[in-house]
Amino acid sequence: MEATILCYHKVGSASEEGRRLNIEPSRLRSHVRFFSRKKFDFLRVGDLSSPWKPGIVCFTFDDAYESTMFHAPQIFDEVGGKATFYAVSNRVGGTSAWDANLARPLANWDVLRSVQSGGHEIGNHTANHIHLDRATASVQLQEVRSAHERLLSEGIQPLSFCYPYGSYNASAVEQVGLVGYKTAVILGKRISQDIDKRLELPRIVVAYSDTLPMLLYKLKVKPLLKRLKTR
Numbered sequence: 001m002e003a004t005i006l007c008y009h010k011v012g013s014a015s016e017e018g019r020r021l022n023i024e025p026s027r028l029r030s031h032v033r034f035f036s037r038k039k040f041d042f043l044r045v046g047d048l049s050s051p052w053k054p055g056i057v058c059f060t061f062d063d064a065y066e067s068t069m070f071h072a073p074q075i076f077d078e079v080g081g082k083a084t085f086y087a088v089s090n091r092v093g094g095t096s097a098w099d100a101n102l103a104r105p106l107a108n109w110d111v112l113r114s115v116q117s118g119g120h121e122i123g124n125h126t127a128n129h130i131h132l133d134r135a136t137a138s139v140q141l142q143e144v145r146s147a148h149e150r151l152l153s154e155g156i157q158p159l160s161f162c163y164p165y166g167s168y169n170a171s172a173v174e175q176v177g178l179v180g181y182k183t184a185v186i187l188g189k190r191i192s193q194d195i196d197k198r199l200e201l202p203r204i205v206v207a208y209s210d211t212l213p214m215l216l217y218k219l220k221v222k223p224l225l226k227r228l229k230t231r
Protein backbone atom coordinates (compact mmCIF):
# COMPACT_ATOMS: atom_id res chain seq x y z
CA MET A 1 0.00 0.00 0.00
CA GLU A 2 1.23 3.48 -0.75
CA ALA A 3 0.31 7.12 -0.12
CA THR A 4 1.21 9.92 -2.51
CA ILE A 5 2.29 12.85 -0.32
CA LEU A 6 2.94 16.06 -2.21
CA CYS A 7 4.82 19.08 -0.84
CA TYR A 8 3.98 22.63 -1.90
CA HIS A 9 4.79 26.02 -0.37
CA LYS A 10 3.26 29.22 -1.80
CA VAL A 11 0.21 29.38 -4.06
CA GLY A 12 -0.04 32.58 -6.09
CA SER A 13 0.72 34.32 -9.34
CA ALA A 14 4.38 34.50 -10.37
CA SER A 15 4.11 38.32 -10.49
CA GLU A 16 3.29 38.40 -6.75
CA GLU A 17 5.08 35.36 -5.35
CA GLY A 18 7.83 34.63 -7.87
CA ARG A 19 8.57 31.11 -9.09
CA ARG A 20 10.65 29.81 -6.23
CA LEU A 21 8.61 27.49 -3.96
CA ASN A 22 5.42 28.74 -5.60
CA ILE A 23 2.71 27.39 -7.88
CA GLU A 24 -0.03 29.17 -9.85
CA PRO A 25 -3.52 28.53 -8.39
CA SER A 26 -4.73 27.20 -11.78
CA ARG A 27 -1.89 24.67 -11.87
CA LEU A 28 -2.62 23.49 -8.33
CA ARG A 29 -6.28 23.13 -9.36
CA SER A 30 -5.26 20.88 -12.28
CA HIS A 31 -3.33 18.62 -9.86
CA VAL A 32 -6.22 18.49 -7.39
CA ARG A 33 -8.78 17.77 -10.10
CA PHE A 34 -6.67 14.94 -11.51
CA PHE A 35 -6.60 13.08 -8.18
CA SER A 36 -10.28 13.81 -7.66
CA ARG A 37 -11.17 12.36 -11.10
CA LYS A 38 -9.13 9.26 -10.23
CA LYS A 39 -11.22 8.93 -7.06
CA PHE A 40 -8.29 9.27 -4.66
CA ASP A 41 -8.97 9.84 -0.95
CA PHE A 42 -7.66 13.29 0.01
CA LEU A 43 -6.41 12.63 3.54
CA ARG A 44 -4.81 14.91 6.09
CA VAL A 45 -1.34 13.71 7.12
CA GLY A 46 -2.68 13.13 10.64
CA ASP A 47 -5.10 10.56 9.16
CA LEU A 48 -2.14 8.41 8.03
CA SER A 49 -1.74 7.03 11.57
CA SER A 50 -4.68 4.71 10.72
CA PRO A 51 -4.23 1.68 8.39
CA TRP A 52 -3.84 2.72 4.74
CA LYS A 53 -6.27 1.89 1.96
CA PRO A 54 -5.52 2.07 -1.77
CA GLY A 55 -5.66 5.45 -3.50
CA ILE A 56 -4.46 7.89 -0.82
CA VAL A 57 -3.15 11.37 -1.65
CA CYS A 58 -2.04 14.02 0.87
CA PHE A 59 -1.53 17.57 -0.33
CA THR A 60 0.77 19.39 2.11
CA PHE A 61 1.76 23.06 2.20
CA ASP A 62 4.71 24.21 4.29
CA ASP A 63 4.82 27.48 6.25
CA ALA A 64 1.13 28.54 5.87
CA TYR A 65 1.84 31.55 3.63
CA GLU A 66 -0.94 34.11 3.31
CA SER A 67 -1.09 33.43 -0.44
CA THR A 68 -1.49 29.70 0.14
CA MET A 69 -4.20 30.07 2.74
CA PHE A 70 -6.09 32.48 0.45
CA HIS A 71 -6.04 30.30 -2.69
CA ALA A 72 -5.62 26.65 -1.70
CA PRO A 73 -8.51 25.80 0.67
CA GLN A 74 -11.17 26.78 -1.86
CA ILE A 75 -9.52 24.61 -4.54
CA PHE A 76 -9.86 21.59 -2.21
CA ASP A 77 -13.38 22.60 -1.18
CA GLU A 78 -14.42 22.46 -4.87
CA VAL A 79 -13.77 18.70 -4.87
CA GLY A 80 -14.54 18.03 -1.18
CA GLY A 81 -10.88 17.15 -0.48
CA LYS A 82 -8.80 17.80 2.63
CA ALA A 83 -5.26 19.20 2.82
CA THR A 84 -2.58 19.84 5.44
CA PHE A 85 -0.95 23.21 6.13
CA TYR A 86 2.13 23.47 8.38
CA ALA A 87 2.40 26.58 10.55
CA VAL A 88 5.46 28.03 12.32
CA SER A 89 3.98 29.06 15.68
CA ASN A 90 6.22 32.07 16.49
CA ARG A 91 5.81 33.49 12.96
CA VAL A 92 2.03 33.20 12.48
CA GLY A 93 0.73 36.56 11.24
CA GLY A 94 4.30 37.71 10.53
CA THR A 95 6.62 36.89 7.66
CA SER A 96 8.83 33.98 6.64
CA ALA A 97 11.93 35.77 7.97
CA TRP A 98 14.01 32.63 7.35
CA ASP A 99 13.57 33.34 3.60
CA ALA A 100 15.73 36.48 4.18
CA ASN A 101 15.20 38.96 1.30
CA LEU A 102 12.48 36.71 -0.15
CA ALA A 103 10.38 36.77 3.06
CA ARG A 104 6.61 36.72 2.41
CA PRO A 105 3.57 37.26 4.66
CA LEU A 106 2.26 34.31 6.69
CA ALA A 107 -1.42 33.79 7.50
CA ASN A 108 -2.69 34.89 10.93
CA TRP A 109 -4.42 32.82 13.62
CA ASP A 110 -7.95 33.76 12.47
CA VAL A 111 -7.19 32.46 8.99
CA LEU A 112 -5.68 29.25 10.37
CA ARG A 113 -8.71 28.66 12.59
CA SER A 114 -11.11 29.25 9.73
CA VAL A 115 -9.21 26.85 7.41
CA GLN A 116 -9.20 24.23 10.18
CA SER A 117 -12.93 24.61 10.65
CA GLY A 118 -13.28 23.73 6.95
CA GLY A 119 -11.92 20.27 7.83
CA HIS A 120 -8.29 20.83 6.85
CA GLU A 121 -5.35 20.12 9.13
CA ILE A 122 -3.07 22.81 10.51
CA GLY A 123 0.08 20.91 11.49
CA ASN A 124 3.19 21.71 13.54
CA HIS A 125 6.25 23.11 11.68
CA THR A 126 8.22 24.08 14.85
CA ALA A 127 8.24 27.38 16.75
CA ASN A 128 11.01 29.13 14.76
CA HIS A 129 11.65 27.16 11.55
CA ILE A 130 15.12 26.00 12.57
CA HIS A 131 17.30 23.21 11.16
CA LEU A 132 16.51 20.51 13.71
CA ASP A 133 19.49 18.37 12.67
CA ARG A 134 21.81 21.15 13.88
CA ALA A 135 20.13 21.54 17.30
CA THR A 136 20.63 19.74 20.61
CA ALA A 137 17.97 17.31 21.79
CA SER A 138 16.65 19.81 24.35
CA VAL A 139 16.31 22.57 21.72
CA GLN A 140 14.62 20.10 19.38
CA LEU A 141 12.13 19.18 22.08
CA GLN A 142 11.54 22.84 22.95
CA GLU A 143 10.88 23.74 19.27
CA VAL A 144 8.37 20.93 18.81
CA ARG A 145 6.66 21.17 22.21
CA SER A 146 6.34 24.95 22.45
CA ALA A 147 4.89 25.07 18.92
CA HIS A 148 2.45 22.30 19.85
CA GLU A 149 1.30 24.12 22.98
CA ARG A 150 0.98 27.47 21.23
CA LEU A 151 -1.12 25.95 18.45
CA LEU A 152 -3.41 24.33 21.04
CA SER A 153 -3.74 27.59 22.99
CA GLU A 154 -4.87 29.31 19.76
CA GLY A 155 -7.56 26.70 19.11
CA ILE A 156 -5.56 24.70 16.55
CA GLN A 157 -5.35 20.89 16.87
CA PRO A 158 -2.16 19.81 15.07
CA LEU A 159 -2.31 16.12 14.10
CA SER A 160 1.09 15.79 12.42
CA PHE A 161 4.55 17.34 12.28
CA CYS A 162 6.75 18.62 9.42
CA TYR A 163 10.57 19.01 9.75
CA PRO A 164 11.66 22.46 8.45
CA TYR A 165 13.91 22.17 5.37
CA GLY A 166 13.25 18.42 5.63
CA SER A 167 16.26 18.35 7.95
CA TYR A 168 16.14 15.88 10.83
CA ASN A 169 18.05 13.17 12.66
CA ALA A 170 17.22 10.25 14.98
CA SER A 171 17.01 12.55 18.00
CA ALA A 172 14.59 14.94 16.26
CA VAL A 173 12.34 12.01 15.38
CA GLU A 174 12.43 10.91 19.02
CA GLN A 175 11.38 14.37 20.31
CA VAL A 176 8.51 14.55 17.81
CA GLY A 177 7.28 11.20 19.13
CA LEU A 178 7.71 12.36 22.75
CA VAL A 179 5.41 15.34 22.16
CA GLY A 180 2.81 12.82 21.03
CA TYR A 181 2.87 12.90 17.23
CA LYS A 182 2.14 9.68 15.36
CA THR A 183 2.87 11.00 11.84
CA ALA A 184 5.50 13.40 10.45
CA VAL A 185 6.76 14.27 6.98
CA ILE A 186 10.23 14.68 5.44
CA LEU A 187 11.37 15.41 1.87
CA GLY A 188 12.03 12.08 0.23
CA LYS A 189 11.49 12.40 -3.55
CA ARG A 190 9.30 9.32 -3.60
CA ILE A 191 5.83 8.01 -2.84
CA SER A 192 5.39 6.80 0.78
CA GLN A 193 4.98 3.08 1.39
CA ASP A 194 3.14 1.66 4.38
CA ILE A 195 6.39 0.05 5.57
CA ASP A 196 7.88 3.55 5.97
CA LYS A 197 8.25 4.84 9.52
CA ARG A 198 5.24 7.03 10.28
CA LEU A 199 7.46 9.80 11.73
CA GLU A 200 9.59 9.89 8.53
CA LEU A 201 7.11 9.80 5.67
CA PRO A 202 8.67 10.98 2.38
CA ARG A 203 7.05 13.65 0.22
CA ILE A 204 7.52 14.68 -3.38
CA VAL A 205 8.27 18.38 -3.79
CA VAL A 206 6.20 20.05 -6.50
CA ALA A 207 7.83 22.93 -8.41
CA TYR A 208 6.39 25.92 -10.25
CA SER A 209 7.19 24.24 -13.59
CA ASP A 210 5.32 21.04 -12.70
CA THR A 211 2.41 20.99 -15.11
CA LEU A 212 0.09 18.02 -14.58
CA PRO A 213 1.96 15.83 -17.17
CA MET A 214 5.27 16.79 -15.54
CA LEU A 215 3.96 15.89 -12.08
CA LEU A 216 2.67 12.52 -13.33
CA TYR A 217 6.04 11.87 -14.95
CA LYS A 218 7.72 12.57 -11.59
CA LEU A 219 5.28 10.29 -9.75
CA LYS A 220 5.01 7.39 -12.16
CA VAL A 221 7.61 7.31 -14.94
CA LYS A 222 10.74 8.56 -13.19
CA PRO A 223 10.67 5.91 -10.39
CA LEU A 224 10.13 3.23 -13.04
CA LEU A 225 13.13 4.40 -15.07
CA LYS A 226 15.23 4.53 -11.92
CA ARG A 227 14.30 0.91 -11.08
CA LEU A 228 15.15 -0.25 -14.60
CA LYS A 229 18.53 1.50 -14.44
CA THR A 230 19.52 -0.13 -11.16
CA ARG A 231 18.65 -3.64 -12.35
Ligand SMILES: [Zn+2]
Binding pocket: 062, 063, 125, 129, 164, 165
Ligand atom coordinates in the same frame (compact mmCIF):
# COMPACT_ATOMS: atom_id res chain seq x y z
ZN1 LIG B 1 9.15 25.38 6.03
